[in-house]
Amino acid sequence: MVTWQGLLIFLFLETSYASSCPDLCTCSPSDHQPLKVDCSFRELETLPPLPKSTQELNLQHNKLESIPAGAFDNLQMLNVINLSSNPWHCDCGIWYLKNWVEDQPGDLLSSDVKCFTPPSLHQKPVSELTKELTSCSSSRKYCIDFLFIDAFLLLLMVLWFCFLIGSLMIAKRIKFKMKI
Incomplete structure (x- = not known):
């Protein structure tokens, strides 16, 4: 069965x-x-x-x-x-x-x-x-090519981040007076 x-x-x-x-x-x-x-x-x-x-x-x-x-x-x-x-x-x-x-x-x-x-x-x-x-x-493309590209992009990102922090610090020190 x-x-x-x-x-x-x-x-x-x-x-x-x-x-x-x-x-x-x-x-x-x-x-x-x-x-x-x-x-x-x-x-x-x-x-x-x-x-x-x-x-x-x-x-x-x-x-x-x-x-x-x-x-x-x-x-x-x-x-x-x-x-x-x-x-x-x-x-x-x-x-x-x-x-x-x-x-x-x-x-x-x-x-x-x-x-x-x-x-x-x-x-x-x-x-x-x-x-x-x-x-x-x-x-x-070899792995080493990607490593250099990634390192370059990381360096650019760090520089951009430093630029942003520097810009914020400068902006904080500047005071504006407005007369109406």
Whole structure:
């Protein structure tokens, strides 16, 4: 005999697993083991949320132009990934993907990731981008930059506060006489 509590638990478990596989992708195996996630040939323009247990990821033949920073950082079990045949746009937005590809072992990527645009970089492997992305690294803000900005703003605030106190002290000493 099935109770309503058992039915609710079953529905909860089924729903929580179903949400782990992206909507537009297929996942196998169907148990909670490391997954093979196939999102190829889906015309994806953005990367779907991926389960942490993804072991193999196929994203080839989509419309992906870049990967958001940190998108692959939680995929610790990833053994194979295919990112080929996407129109990768090689500007500063490709920085994360370039660094992530460089950090991976040689046999992880099943094919090269190549630029599609701009035309000057067409078919150039993302891993070979160097001087093309130098403007990206120079525009980055570092913690030390924020420290100097904060120190400067704090100094301005202290000077403004001293100016206000000095103005109040001078105003207190000045007496006005009015004759009517």
